Amino acid sequence: MTQTHSGKQKQERFYQILDEVKDPEIPVISIVEMGMVHQITIDERTIWVQVMPTFLGCPALEIIRNSIQERLLQESDLDEVFVEFIRNPLWSSERITPIGREKLAGFGLATPSMDRLDQVECPYCQSSGTSLVNLFGSTACRSIYYCRSCKEPFEAMKPI
Amino acid sequence: MSHETNSLVPDQLTEQQRLILVDWLIQLADDEFIIGHRDSEWLGLCPTVEEDVAFSSIAQDEVGHAAFYYELIQELEGVSADYLAFHRPAHERKNSLLVERENGDWAYTIVRHYLYDLWDQIRLDAMVESSYVPLAHGAKKMKREEYYHLIHFQHWFTRLAKCEGEARERMKHAMELVEQDLDDLLDIGVIESDLISWGILTKPPVEMRSEFYSQYKELCKDLSDGSERRIIFSKQVSKGRMGQHSPALASVLENMTEVIRFDPNAQW
Numbered sequence: 001m002t003q004t005h006s007g008k009q010k011q012e013r014f015y016q017i018l019d020e021v022k023d024p025e026i027p028v029i030s031i032v033e034m035g036m037v038h039q040i041t042i043d044e045r046t047i048w049v050q051v052m053p054t055f056l057g058c059p060a061l062e063i064i065r066n067s068i069q070e071r072l073l074q075e076s077d078l079d080e081v082f083v084e085f086i087r088n089p090l091w092s093s094e095r096i097t098p099i100g101r102e103k104l105a106g107f108g109l110a111t112p113s114m115d116r117l118d119q120v121e122c123p124y125c126q127s128s129g130t131s132l133v134n135l136f137g138s139t140a141c142r143s144i145y146y147c148r149s150c151k152e153p154f155e156a157m158k159p160i
Numbered sequence: 161m162s163h164e165t166n167s168l169v170p171d172q173l174t175e176q177q178r179l180i181l182v183d184w185l186i187q188l189a190d191d192e193f194i195i196g197h198r199d200s201e202w203l204g205l206c207p208t209v210e211e212d213v214a215f216s217s218i219a220q221d222e223v224g225h226a227a228f229y230y231e232l233i234q235e236l237e238g239v240s241a242d243y244l245a246f247h248r249p250a251h252e253r254k255n256s257l258l259v260e261r262e263n264g265d266w267a268y269t270i271v272r273h274y275l276y277d278l279w280d281q282i283r284l285d286a287m288v289e290s291s292y293v294p295l296a297h298g299a300k301k302m303k304r305e306e307y308y309h310l311i312h313f314q315h316w317f318t319r320l321a322k323c324e325g326e327a328r329e330r331m332k333h334a335m336e337l338v339e340q341d342l343d344d345l346l347d348i349g350v351i352e353s354d355l356i357s358w359g360i361l362t363k364p365p366v367e368m369r370s371e372f373y374s375q376y377k378e379l380c381k382d383l384s385d386g387s388e389r390r391i392i393f394s395k396q397v398s399k400g401r402m403g404q405h406s407p408a409l410a411s412v413l414e415n416m417t418e419v420i421r422f423d424p425n426a427q428w
Contacts, residue, residue, distance in 0.1 A: 144210075
């Protein structure tokens with residue numbers, strides 16, 4: 001497929017629509033901001049969306065598939081939307097965009113790096129006086145922490 | 161797109177390669193499926209609420225991994241992943257005996273899962289460069305998730321191994337029970353040499369097993385009373401990988417297929 005000027009505009013428009021598809025477990029962040037959309041391919045009135053799952057056993061995947069299809073069909077003149085969950089390349093928590101990270105912090109979710117699991121900054125008061133309470137949290141992708149400074153519990157995305 | 165010369169292309173496998181690959185995938189899938197179900201049985205019964213959360217999350221990961229393996233089999237065999245998970249009788253299951261055992265006490269649960277995860281890690285390491293590319297991709301993904309399980313169980317194991325009194329006795333007893341099933345867990349069956357010669361596994365199972373047992377010996381030191389802990393392995397031949405199971409598997413299957421037997425068209 002040749003990448004014409006209008007082709008590029010079209011791509012951008014579809015990415016904007018996909019940016020309205022939220023992660024059902026974290027409704028403040030979109031799948032684009034989560035870095036889950038690998039690529040989209042458009043052919044006439046058909047679109048293929050390749051999505052990288054965060055965790056293999058994530059129960060939200062089918063909900064995400066349905067929301068992508070619903071949104072794209074609603075807001076464009078597409079006839080068909082195919083959503084494929086791919087295993088290569090791998091999603092990693094490093095793919096979350098800077099805007100995505102800000103939104104997660106506002107939601108009370110920290111985004112630590114792999115080598116600093118025990119030194120996570122509190123998303124509410126930015127204190128580094130926090131402790132890990134449980135590696136496992138309310139969803140497969142989160143851990144639970146406690147801030148000794150503002151006394152608030154908070155969660156962090158598991159770096160993977 | 162260029163393929164590496166030695167990679168196995170899904171639709172160009174020989175009949176023999178397909179059979180061997182499916183046998184191996186069933187072992188992996190059934191192991192993860194059954195341990196995941198055993199994990200889920202702890203919900204509401206764990207010693208702390210944090211562990212209720214942890215075990216549910218770990219169960220979800222393991223069942224997710226099972227679903228990944230069942231889907232790979234579905235691509236090769238055309239049999240649905242749901243059928244593979246819920247409709248096969250016990251004698252067609254190839255999980256190890258260790259994962260089907262009843263949960264027992266907390267010590268047994270921790271020891272069983274930690275040793276299973278140590279073996280699983282060695283197994284995944286031997287698959288990240290697998291000639292079967294879809295398997296290699298999945299192994300890389302699973303390794304990142306399993307990292308958290310390993311930290312968790314290592315922490316619990318070390319903590320319990322340092323205890324005195326009844327806790328220590330329970331840990332020793334748990335080790336004895338798990339030991340009896342280790343040979344069965346580490347067995348791969350008659351397909352071993354083919355897995356290596358086709359590059360599905362990149363490390364010989366003999367080396368994988370010796371890696372496991374040297375890690376295991378280190379753990380036993382934590383539980384010894386100064387004297388060298390005597391390790392006795394059962395010399396029985398593999399059972400789980402050949403579809404020979406204990407009554408515990410039948411009861412797990414009965415429990416997990418209750419809904420689908422009641423209403424085969426149930427949706428969730």
